Amino acid sequence: MASLSPAQAIAAVTAALAQLPPAESIPESDRLQLLGVMDQVRVAMEPPILTARNLCFAHYGLVGIRGRFPPDHRAVGGDGQGRKLRCVRSAIDGSSVGRILRLLAANHLVIQAADQTYQPLPLALGFTTGSPLAEVIKHFYTNMRASAFLDEYLASHEYRNPEDAWNAPFQWAYQTQEHHFAWLQTHPEDQHAFNVVMGLNRQLDGAQWFDVYPVEDKLRVSPHRVRLVDVGGGLGHDVARCKARFPDMPGKLVVEDLPAVIREIQTPLGEDVEAIACDMFAAQPVHGAKAYYLRTVLHDWPDQQALQVLGRIHEAMAEDSVLLVNENTLPEQAAPAGSVAVDILMMELYASLERTEKQWIDLLQRAHFTVVKVWRAESQGVGSHALYEAVPVGRAL
Ligand SMILES: C[S@@+](CC[C@H](N)C(=O)[O-])C[C@H]1O[C@@H](n2cnc3c(N)ncnc32)[C@H](O)[C@@H]1O
Structure with missing residues (x-):
């Protein structure tokens, strides 16, 4: 079988991912198998320096959530239903909340909707206090x-x-x-x-x-x-x-x-x-x-x-x-x-x-x-x- 060029491989994987049905409709054993395949790609492609970086930073997602998400209800405004979080204070005025929310955004739990405003992604709702x-x-x-x-x-x-x-x-x-x-x-x-x-x-x-x-x-x-x-x-x-x-x-x-x-x-x-x-x-x-x-x-x-x-x-x-x-x-x-x-x-x-x-x-x-x-x-x-x-x-x- 002729090997794919990197560009062809990226296009093929991207196209396959775009055609996947919603995750909830895929049986768990198939989802785990698919993740296993993705991990094989990661292991094969990752340069050692990136592996080291990923290992060294692996715990920061956990540090960000720390079992208290959102980190402090009083410092984080919302619409009362946990649907919208607004960082009232920022890193500039001495609060750490803005920085933690930024960490959570980088870990796909929230998305920065506007300057100081973060909105939880569906995953975040599973981690609420x-x-x-x-x-x-x-x-x-x-x-x-x-x-x-x-x-x-x-x-x-x-x-x-x-x-x-x-x-x-x-x-x-x-x-x-x-x-x-x-x-x-x-x-x-x-x-x-x-x-x-x-x-x-x-x-x-x-x-x-x-x-x-x-x-x-x-x-x-x-x-x-x-x-x-x-x-x-x-x-x-x-x-x-x-x-x-x-x-x-x-x-x-x-x-x-x-x-x-x-x-x-x-x-x-x-x-x-x-x-x-x-x-x-x-x-x-x-x-x-x-x-x-x-x-x-x-x-x-x-x-x-x-x-x-x-x-x-x-x-x-x-x-x-x-x-x-x-x-x-x-x-x-x-x-x-x-x-x-x-x-x-x-x-x-x-x-x-x-x-x-x-x-x-x-x-x-x-x-x-x-x-x-x-x-x-x-x-x-x-x-x-x-x-x-x-x-x-x-x-x-
Ligand atoms: C790893 S957990 C497993 C719990 C449960 N069997 C399960 O699989 O979800 C071990 C359990 O042993 C209990 N345990 C520890 N020391 C014990 C003791 N001296 N007498 C009775 N239970 C004990 C703990 O409180 C804990 O609930």
Whole structure:
């Protein structure tokens, strides 16, 4: 095939983009594939100096939004519906707002309509104060301080893999001896942001665990029995989705988490769903449930603590109970960029890690479980995850 000249390639890509249907009408998996192709173009074309520049400036979009968009309602006039923002004060009279709005304009969130007037683009409306995406930004803005200390931390520990959950870059950055989860409990805004982020997690990951695991066959119980305990289940978003998917299945659902998290649950989770405040390192309050389920809970902990949590569940299981571990699972090769970033995030906040399938199976075996089957969704979205179905060693399913 004859190669295109740069001008022909630009014309061909521009023409193809002009013919694309509106993004909302394209299935998500196709959109992700298209973005992957665009990224290949970027990697192939970008001169290294531009790569360096993009990497160095990557966090400024996040800095601009900072979970408080618009940055200050009092300093930014509007039409009351968030449709039009007018920067009342400018950089000249000492306010920083004008400069932040200019940064947001360069990041395609607002457009400069007139001299001091900015109008939000559709994307910006998703990031307004209190919106879920604003909470995501806030959460990662807080985490950025731990990132800033990572290299200093590793150098001072001779680049050993961190394994002490109470001595990670997070503790250095925030000058605290508290574990990140204890620290969150005394920082309600960050705790709230964390909980919101967990609720959004996995939205880009293709199918849900209950689309893959035969829930109706495997977790059928009598009406009075607990069908599933979601250990470290956050605000109960996963349990609520499962309930909505199988509204008539008998049995109770339980979500367990730390008191500060359970207190945040505002809307009732539904009939037959109970929320219990507890510590997963202490004795499990629900004995004999059909399933004990953990989604992205163990990845927050190094092996030592993960084994303790699994031990508390093991003690509470009945003859026919099953353990379901829904976890990010790094492929041995070509791990997706987002997944390896989460691996480093785990290191920074918790001295923990994202594990490979081999590491998960090894961990579960050390906790005296036999992995019966590893369930995977065909579509993995932007991540890589699996559901580990396990039973206590010596028991058949
Ligand atoms: C990464 S989040 C995952 C939340 C939820 N399972 C999900 O996938 O969205 C980990 C959860 O573990 C909870 N957690 C941490 N330490 C805990 C403890 N000692 N006892 C109970 N829950 C705990 C956190 O509050 C948080 O909600």
